[in-house]
Amino acid sequence: MKINKLIDHTLLKAFATTDEIQKLCNEALEYDFASVCVNPANVKTASELLKGSDVLVCTVIGFPLGANTIETKVFETIDAVKNGAQEIDMVINVGKAKEHDYKYIEEEIKAVVNAANGNLVKVIIETCYLTSDEMANVCIAATNAKANFVKTSTGFGTSGAKAEDVALMKANISKDMQVKASGGVRTLEDLEKMVAAGATRIGASSGAAIIKEYNNKNN
Numbered sequence: 001m002k003i004n005k006l007i008d009h010t011l012l013k014a015f016a017t018t019d020e021i022q023k024l025c026n027e028a029l030e031y032d033f034a035s036v037c038v039n040p041a042n043v044k045t046a047s048e049l050l051k052g053s054d055v056l057v058c059t060v061i062g063f064p065l066g067a068n069t070i071e072t073k074v075f076e077t078i079d080a081v082k083n084g085a086q087e088i089d090m091v092i093n094v095g096k097a098k099e100h101d102y103k104y105i106e107e108e109i110k111a112v113v114n115a116a117n118g119n120l121v122k123v124i125i126e127t128c129y130l131t132s133d134e135m136a137n138v139c140i141a142a143t144n145a146k147a148n149f150v151k152t153s154t155g156f157g158t159s160g161a162k163a164e165d166v167a168l169m170k171a172n173i174s175k176d177m178q179v180k181a182s183g184g185v186r187t188l189e190d191l192e193k194m195v196a197a198g199a200t201r202i203g204a205s206s207g208a209a210i211i212k213e214y215n216n217k218n219n
Contacts, residue, residue: 003214006195008058008087009207010037010182012155018045025049027208035087037203039063040080047084058087058122061112064156066091066126070108077115088116089180089203091124091154097134102141109145122149122180122201127165128157135165139172149201153183160184163197170198188213 009028011020021042028036028050035056038046046057059080062068068076077088090112096104113121123142127135142150150169152161160183169179181194182203188210191202204210 003191004031004211005034006191006200006202007031007033007207007210008035008037008180008182008201008203009033010155010203010205011042012037012039012060012063012205014039016042018042021045022049025055028055029053031208031211033207034201037087037089040076040083040085043080043083043085056086057084058089059085060124060154061088061090062093063089063091063124064154066093066124067095070111073108074111074115077112078117081115081117081119085119087120087122088112089122089124089151091126092138094126094129097125097130097138100134100137102137105138106141106145109142109147113146120148122151123147124151124154124182125169126154126157127152127162127169128159132168135168136172139169143172143174143177147177149178149180151180151182151203155183155203155205157183161194161199163193166194166197166199186210188217 011024035058037058040059043059061076062073125138161181178200180201181199185204186206
C-alpha cells in the first residue's frame, strides 16, 4: 500500500494565505500525495505550483454548508475546472437529505458531474447530520448520478469521519465507486482504521505528520 497516494493534502481554512498554499504544495510534491485540496480561490495558484507533477489539484464546491443552488454549484465547478481543478469535492444540500428529497440530491450531483467534464467528483454527504438510513439513500443517489466517490465530511461539521460510517457508505455504493474519509483523520492509526473500513482516499491537513509517523514505524 502506497500510503502517500491515499492522502488528499488539505488546507481549507478561510484565512489560508498564498504562502501557506505554497507550503502545502511543496509538501505534496515532497511526499507525492494524491492531491492537494484547496478552496476555489487557490486552485489557479496550486495548479501552477504543481504543474508537471502527478499531484492533482482538488477543490471544494458548495463548501462548507452545501446550501447553494444547483446552478451556483455548476458555475463553481466549471470555473474551478477552467482554473485547473482535476478533482471536485462537492457538498450536497444537507437540508434536502434531511427532507428525504433524494431526487433533488441525485439531480444536483448529476449536474456537478456533468459540469466537471470528465474530472473526478467526490460527494461530501456530511455524515454528522445524517441518520444511517439517510446516509445510505444519499449514497444510492450519488451512485445513480455517476459520481466517483462519496466522502464523509467537510471537517466543518459537528464531527468528522467515523469508521462505521465509512463501512456503511461502502456498502451502499456501486463496486466501481470509492469512499473518502475526511475530518479528524490526524494520525496513522486514524488513517488505518478508515482504510480497514473501506476508504481508499483520506482527506487530512496533517498528511506530512502521518507519513513521518508511518516512516518511523516501518524503518
